[in-house]
Amino acid sequence: MLEYYELRDESNSPRYKPGDIAIIDRDFDPIPGDMVFAFVAGRDEHQYSIGKYVPCDEAQFEISPINPAYPSFSTRDCVIQIVAPIVEWHMSEKRERPPRKK
Structure with missing residues (x-):
C-alpha cells in the first residue's frame, strides 16, 4: 500500500x-x-522520523538522518517502529523559485 508524506525539516x-x-x-x-x-x-517526545535504516546487531538498529546536525534515534534509547521503506521521492521545485514580480 503506497502512502506519501511531506518532509517538514532539514x-x-x-x-x-x-x-x-x-x-x-x-x-x-x-x-x-x-x-x-x-x-x-x-x-x-513522540514523533515521526525519516532516515537511513542502520542495523547495529540482530536486535538493535538506528534511524540516521542524512544531515549530521540532527540526532540519530536508536532502539537502545527509545522505541522505534518502522512504518515502511521509502520507495520513491518527489522533489519540490517551488522552494527554488523567486517570488513573482508585481
Whole structure:
C-alpha cells in the first residue's frame, strides 16, 4: 500500500528538502541502508522520523538522518517502529523559485 508524506525539516538535507514528498510502501520490509519512515517513541517526545535504516546487531538498529546536525534515534534509547521503506521521492521545485514580480 503506497502512502506519501511531506518532509517538514532539514534533517535529510542537502539531498532532500522541506516540501519534498516521500512515497512509502507498507508491503515491503526495509533492508540495511534503506531510507525509512518510522515512528519514534521515547526521549522527550513522540514523533515521526525519516532516515537511513542502520542495523547495529540482530536486535538493535538506528534511524540516521542524512544531515549530521540532527540526532540519530536508536532502539537502545527509545522505541522505534518502522512504518515502511521509502520507495520513491518527489522533489519540490517551488522552494527554488523567486517570488513573482508585481
